[in-house]
Amino acid sequence: MAMVRGACDDIPLTTLFPRLSPADAESLKHAARGVDAARAGEDKAEWEWALDHVAFPGPQPWTPIILGLDVIEHADRGDQLEFLLQVVWTDLGQLAVDAAVNVACWCDTDHAGHDVDALTLVVGGETSLPRAFQTGAERLIGWLADPRDADYWRSRAVLPPRQPC
Template sequence: MLLGLERTDDRLMAMNRGAFGDVPLTTLFPFLSPADVESLRHAARAVDAARVDGGGVEWEWAPQHAVFPGTQPWTPIVLGLDVIEHATGVDQLEFQLEVVWTDRGRLAVDAAVIVACWCDTDHATHDVDALRLVVGEENSLTGAFQTGAERVIGWMTDPRDADYWRVQAGLPARRHCQEAGGSTTGIACGQATFVSRSMAASRFLSR
């Protein structure tokens, strides 16, 4: 699992956004067969259908990353989504599914569930669970994407209470930020180790 990774933001690069049907899959992944394309679309539809509020999922893709751009200080994202679910209190949950390049020029599928805290003093995130599948001899892109999608769907069907996910990660219980010298409406996260990043744009660095 990829827990506690250093993060950076690839959204500094131009990203296209829209429904999965708008994603130019054969441009991003020229090696895909028609059956592969349908497999990816089927998995994406399942993720879209798993939204509790019934809202559609906005996907992001970067045609400039269809070819490996070389080792970068950030992770080149080819395709992905970041589903944000607002939980009780001021915490929120994020569910991510991405196809990225590793620093060795291999495609990988990353999936993660994240508890995000809006506290003024500890504005940061906790990776509760994460998965990386590198595409290669053992994992096809379609197989890895299907597995990642199933993992994200499973996470999204679990309780929406951020406290539930804190327990799963072994994180300390929430306490009011006022006790930590912060906002009276925010939530601090105890003495846990934080991974700072933009609330809506967390991204994996390769292992």
């Protein structure tokens, strides 16, 4: 799977999502720019996209990502937070927008793999891709405004406290 990386203005939205109207493509760009603005003063966001996932690849043992942003925060104590916003294929061939905060928890269960807060919006019916993406972007922007401290997120998810290394 070859992921291409670039700025939000480089994302070939109408190639990735051929059914998008120009207004819908601009709506997605606007939401992506909002995420980038929420990260002002930090390293430039690198969006990723996979041109080989434009067409539904069929059910996979992994989630086929079409477009995404993965913001990883490292703390001095080896902690890691991951903030995600992705457009993916579901096993049934529907588009979905996933947003999540993941904390690297050093507990014995699900080591480094706890989604502390997550949102999945399946596109279809009354939920359009632009609306789902906007909702996911707003959620991500809110999470990025919260403390970037793994202990804060562990507490919020009632995970065990960090163990010393």
